[in-house]
Amino acid sequence: MKNDRKEELLTRWMDDGLSDEELRELEPVLAEHPELHEERADYARLREELRAAVPSEIEPPFPDFFNSHLERLVREEGRGMDKTDSRRGEGAFNRLWFWWMAPAATAAVVMAFLLGMKSAQPANQGGVVDAAAGSEVYSPLSDVSTEIIFDRESDSTLLVVEGLAPLADTDLVTAEGFLDGEHGYYVNSENVY
């Protein structure tokens, strides 16, 4: 008898799971190894001991929390999947719109460029730029444009200067220490304050 078949029959014999025919097939092995009967009795005892000693159920610690925590995880997973799905939808949506949005966007960029050219011309000529209401910025360089943006919400003013040559590191290393007054900081190439 092949080893695999013998193992199978012996295993099921130990579980009382053999048919009469299978039992007849196994008889020569049992006759050759009478100690197997004792092993079987031992195993029946072991099975009882296993079932008595090893719990088939163990309530997890804090069972209610187990369920509520699980519910939270499941809902988070669900939200994650929803987001993924909606992102997938957005992607498909964008792909459809891309084909007519792209030419429209290009036209908008061209229009903005032409308008920008037109509005920059007076500033370059006069050197004085009308900016935020009631404010003026003077630029001594004709090819430099300036703009003031006043944000009422944050009560702050942003000065935008375009057309300056890039600053070299040596331009920045011009001072040491803090400056007095409310704008008490400066930048140099070695430290940022």
Added chain:
Amino acid sequence: MNFFRQFASNLVKGPVPGDAAGEGGPDTPSDAELVNRCQEGDYSAFDALVTKHRGRVYAMIQNMVRNEADSWDLAQEVFVKVWKALPKFEARARFSTWMYRITHNVVYDWMRKRKMETAGELDDNLLDREAIAAGAQAIPARMARPDEALSQGELRANIEGALEKLSPEHREAILLREVQGLEYKEIADVMECSIGTVMSRLFYARKKLQSLLTKS
């Protein structure tokens, strides 16, 4: 929320009654009914399924990994996977068998990761583990008489010591067969192997277990 009162009430409450096959009692819905409701998106049915099966899942994991915190987290992972996979569950197998299969996959993934993480290191947890988690409520297959309790404690320690010395495959086969009461075919489904392999694993696991217990 009073956490300890909640904990105590649940120790008393215990799992929802129902047998391993998942057939509900007269007042308990069967697994099949609960699964159907889950598939319709009823989370309360899933909550009932979890309450019904968490003890078996946690015990199976705890008997495999021997660590309370990891077992708790892995049991959570099992049920998250169950919830996500439930829409595809076709009831060709019993729900409990399918759930044990997910448990098997989660535990073996964890073991693989653990093996990679601790490669070359001495893992103290693997050498010195608590037999049963301090905060856990164990429900043995049958209740012991008081006069049996003392010797059972010793016996349990011996058996658990012997089980730990088995390979994970042999240990799992023995636990599924003898403790959880699964059929060979179901064990083969859970462990994703042939019935012949299950037989072979049980054969060698039993021999090894007997030999270890005789020595101890």
